[in-house]
Amino acid sequence: MANLLTSGLAYNPYFYAQEGLRVLFKRLGMAFYVKRDLAAGKGSGTGDTVQVRRAQTFTTQAMPIAVASFADVSPNYDNLVIDQWRGNGFKLTDKEKTLTPEAFVREHISPVANAIADRIDQDLASLALEVPWVVDDDATDPYKDFPAIRKMLFDNKAPIVNPAEYAYMTDGVLQQRYESNPTFVQANTAGEAELQRDGQLGVKFGFRIFPNQNAKVFTTGTPALTTPITTALKGASSITITGTSGSGDLKRGTVITIAGDTQKYAVKTDIAIGSTGPATPVEVVPNIAVASGAGAAVTFDSDSATSIGLAFHREAFALVMQPLEDAGPGIVSATVVEPDTGLSLRSRIWGDGGTGATIWALDALWGYKTLNPNLAVRLQI
Secondary structure, eight states: OOOHHHHTOTTOHHHHHHHHHHHHHHTOGGGGGSEEEEOSSOBSSSOOEEEEEEOOOOOOOOSSOOGGGSOOOOOEEEEEEOOEEEEEEEEEOTTGGGSOHHHHIIIIIHHHHHHHHHHHHHHHHHGGGGOOOEEEOOSSOGGGHHHHHHHHHHHTTOOOOOTTTEEEEEOHHHHHHHHTSHHHHSHHHHOSOHHHHHSOOOEETTEEEEEOTTOOOBOOOOOEEEEEEEOOOTTOSEEOEEEEEEESEEOTTOEEEETTOOOEEEEOSOEEEETTEESSOEEEESOOOSOOOTTEEEEEEOOOBSOEEEEEEGGGEEEEEOOBOOOOTTOEEEEEEETTTTEEEEEEEEEOTTTOOEEEEEEEEEEEEESOGGGEEEEEO
16 A cells, blocks of 8 residues: 555645645534635734625615615625634654555544644634623423523524524533433434434524534623723723722623613623722623713623533624645645635645654634624523
8 A cells, every 4th residue: 555655645735735624624613603704815824804794784765765875785894803823733754654645644634633623613612702692591491491592582683593594502511401301302302313313413493503522611700899880882892890899800701781771791801800990991792882871880790600502693703714825945835725615724844954854734824703792692501
């Protein structure tokens, strides 16, 4: 059987990039269910800002209407920062180059690609904490979690739940609860045999259910602040909160409610509370929807959650990958792109003159963001 050297693949970067991308696609997890896009042009590192398109919105008007009253085509965009450049590699001696291409991919390429896929999944799963809409689990009848989630999405005027656009991410605790519930197991209520046959919950209540080992938990920072108030500006991405006798922390994922505003907000980054409030403005998701009056009351919802499920529409979150530039002199490289999936991966090969080893590396460049948290719901235990 041909090995890497005799097959001519030992120094072929396209082979490694293509095989790595194939593995990456199979291991993506949450990325299968979010909006994926591919940035135009190549990048050489983090820091680029790209625009993610969103559908234009309209309201109907009484007809007939003048042509001048028709709206111009004006796509909406969300700015997304490409801020994750991740990868790894390995050094091989001439001995390892005698491996077959299949063994080389299995023992070396796949583990690196898996690590990149896992990091992408961790990033996306962390966005659960940027969702301000929370429902508590039903400890008695787990199947009732789904109607509660669907009602909250309905009340938020999200598109009607359907398996083509919605998914539900569970952790191990929730997965076990559903797998142990007769509604999901018994043939007369489950409706199909995915769980018994394939170990998959499949589609339930309009959601494609998938378990994820990177699902998040939430630990409260025990925030305390007497009579917290704010003066929120419409469109702002942060608010200044003041009060007295402050202590604890506002942890990422804490839900904030502002008097007079039906929109809820999630704290985006951890921040300590001083005696008179947080020392700096509190970043929130989404941006402020309604300007508050001066000194509007603020409340915090910061109960710990040892288990979190996330139900979401595809347009709630985005993953954008940017193809990496080819490497410089002395390095053989190839960047492969799969436009249908929005995925990209680069491989590089170079030699170490001192040891005689050859170095292989895989890396990828991406950004991720919450686009519309009102299209998602957190379920917490």
